[in-house]
Amino acid sequence: MRMVHVIGAGLAGSEAAYTVARLGLEVRLYEMRPLRMTPAHRTGGFAELVCSNSLGGEGETNAKGLLQAEMRAAGSLILRAADRHRVPAGGALAVEREGFSAEVTRALEGHPRVRVVRQEVVALPEEGVVVLATGPLTADALAQHLQELLGAHFLSFYDAAAPVVLGESIDHGVVYRAGRYGQSADYLNCPLTEEEYRRFYEVLTQARRHTPHDWEQLEFFEGCMPIEELARRGYDTPRFGPMKPVGLPDPRTGKEPYAVVQLRAEDPQGRMWSLVGFQTGLKWGDQKLVVQSIPGLERAEIVRYGVMHRNTYLCAPRLVEPTLQFRQHPRLLVAGVLVGVEGYLESAATGFLAGLNAARLALGLPPTVPPEESMLGGLVSYLARANPENFQPMNANWGLVPPLEGARKAERRARMYRRGLEGFKVWLEEALAPFAALAG
Numbered sequence: 481m482r483m484v485h486v487i488g489a490g491l492a493g494s495e496a497a498y499t500v501a502r503l504g505l506e507v508r509l510y511e512m513r514p515l516r517m518t519p520a521h522r523t524g525g526f527a528e529l530v531c532s533n534s535l536g537g538e539g540e541t542n543a544k545g546l547l548q549a550e551m552r553a554a555g556s557l558i559l560r561a562a563d564r565h566r567v568p569a570g571g572a573l574a575v576e577r578e579g580f581s582a583e584v585t586r587a588l589e590g591h592p593r594v595r596v597v598r599q600e601v602v603a604l605p606e607e608g609v610v611v612l613a614t615g616p617l618t619a620d621a622l623a624q625h626l627q628e629l630l631g632a633h634f635l636s637f638y639d640a641a642a643p644v645v646l647g648e649s650i651d652h653g654v655v656y657r658a659g660r661y662g663q664s665a666d667y668l669n670c671p672l673t674e675e676e677y678r679r680f681y682e683v684l685t686q687a688r689r690h691t692p693h694d695w696e697q698l699e700f701f702e703g704c705m706p707i708e709e710l711a712r713r714g715y716d717t718p719r720f721g722p723m724k725p726v727g728l729p730d731p732r733t734g735k736e737p738y739a740v741v742q743l744r745a746e747d748p749q750g751r752m753w754s755l756v757g758f759q760t761g762l763k764w765g766d767q768k769l770v771v772q773s774i775p776g777l778e779r780a781e782i783v784r785y786g787v788m789h790r791n792t793y794l795c796a797p798r799l800v801e802p803t804l805q806f807r808q809h810p811r812l813l814v815a816g817v818l819v820g821v822e823g824y825l826e827s828a829a830t831g832f833l834a835g836l837n838a839a840r841l842a843l844g845l846p847p848t849v850p851p852e853e854s855m856l857g858g859l860v861s862y863l864a865r866a867n868p869e870n871f872q873p874m875n876a877n878w879g880l881v882p883p884l885e886g887a888r889k890a891e892r893r894a895r896m897y898r899r900g901l902e903g904f905k906v907w908l909e910e911a912l913a914p915f916a917a918l919a920g
């Protein structure tokens with residue numbers, strides 16, 4: 481039982497394997513590259529950064545900054561390598577990618593308790609504790625095996641995500657709560673006049689799209705057409721689609737607006753709201769212009785941008801506990817993009833928690849979860865408790881942790897940062913205590 485299997489040596493799997501080994505247990509780490517490559521990776525190195533070289537903004541007012549600080553406190557291999565190979569990037573933690581990946585690879589290949597197995601895994605090991613971390617480009621045979629094990633409809637192969645905005649940044653004097661035809665008032669509605677719709681349409685049709693990688697040409701189904709594509713089809717198409725105002729009279733006027741943008745809560749507390757039917761592949765700067773051209777969202781803070789790209793991920797709220805164990809298969813844990821987080825840093829952070837809990841399970845100890853005030857705690861709690869309908873991957877953001885009162889945003893966030901980090905450190909000490917005698 482003291483051996484843990486980790487499948488995939490990307491950001492999540494490398495961190496998970498290192499955590500298990502550092503805590504004193506044996507690890508078998510499976511990686512299919514370079515024998516079999518993914519469409520995005522270029523090397524056989526571990527923790528290869530497939531696109532940008534940034535692990536996110538730093539500092540006390542930045543949600544990713546808090547997650548970085550928690551990872552440093554946890555003794556993260558990814559953060560240690562990032563700090564050693566950092567390059568100047570004006571307030572962001574960016575790295576020189578080859579040196580970064582080489583350091584992670586060396587640390588794992590040279591570790592006495594890690595056995596690296598260069599092999600494509602096609603089915604989960606039948607015994608022992610397993611951390612699954614095969615990422616957004618999980619190889620086909622294993623993806624098929626997971627579909628059989630978990631249910632085909634719980635595994636997605638594409639992200640078609642709409643932007644998500646922070647609840648506290650919505651202008652509640654403009655939006656109104658209502659459900660279509662008087663159904664339960666779960667939605668916030670942004671009303672547009674004819675003139676506002678015309679201006680919105682102009683901004684939308686002038687916005688630029690991301691260029692997808694050539695291996696990732698997407699086919700859109702009518703039900704998840706990007707909003708910019710709907711607009712391209714005709715001036716009124718969005719207004720007869722996701723922006724339909726029918727059955728949504730504004731209680732203040734008693735009349736239906738010319739068009740409506742509906743917002744749906746992403747979390748049970750209503751801290752984050754997504755724009756219904758607004759899945760988009762627009763460039764992020766242009767996406768912000770489009771969102772902020774909507775009445776009620778002029779000052780909206782986007783906590784997760786819309787994306788349309790190839791991505792393999794599970795419907796975590798239906799399958800996974802905040803400990804990152806599968807509810808039906810508690811010896812199996814899952815981390816990284818596959819569990820439904822977005823980003824290098826978030827992948828590594830969930831890798832740390834999965835590694836820690838795998839080690840605890842292998843020793844017969846109960847798994848543990850960081851406090852909700854910490855960014856990692858907020859993230860895993862979101863995964864387990866998010867709205868399972870239309871579940872989309874999430875990155876670190878301030879909507880994941882309980883808010884604090886205060887007039888100035890920067891000061892509020894700095895206090896949330898300190899509260900989160902303190903809580904995380906207290907939890908960490910207790911979570912690591914049983915391993916003190918083990919790791920040599």
Ligand SMILES: Cc1cc2nc3c(=O)[nH]c(=O)nc-3n(C[C@H](O)[C@H](O)[C@H](O)COP(=O)(O)OP(=O)(O)OC[C@H]3O[C@@H](n4cnc5c(N)ncnc54)[C@H](O)[C@@H]3O)c2cc1C
Nearest residue numbers: 488490491492512531532601614615619816817823824827
């Ligand atoms: C094209 C693309 C660009 C991205 N750009 C960014 C970006 O710029 N910034 C950002 O923060 N995030 C980005 N992401 C999202 C995400 O943060 C990264 O993909 C990140 O690497 C995910 O970490 P991971 O550990 O979950 O997966 P990965 O880092 O991809 O690691 C998974 C590993 O599992 C291996 N593997 C897969 N299947 C098997 C198998 N059956 N057997 C054995 N090994 C297997 C893979 O070879 C890989 O090494 C991007 C994703 C994609 C697809």
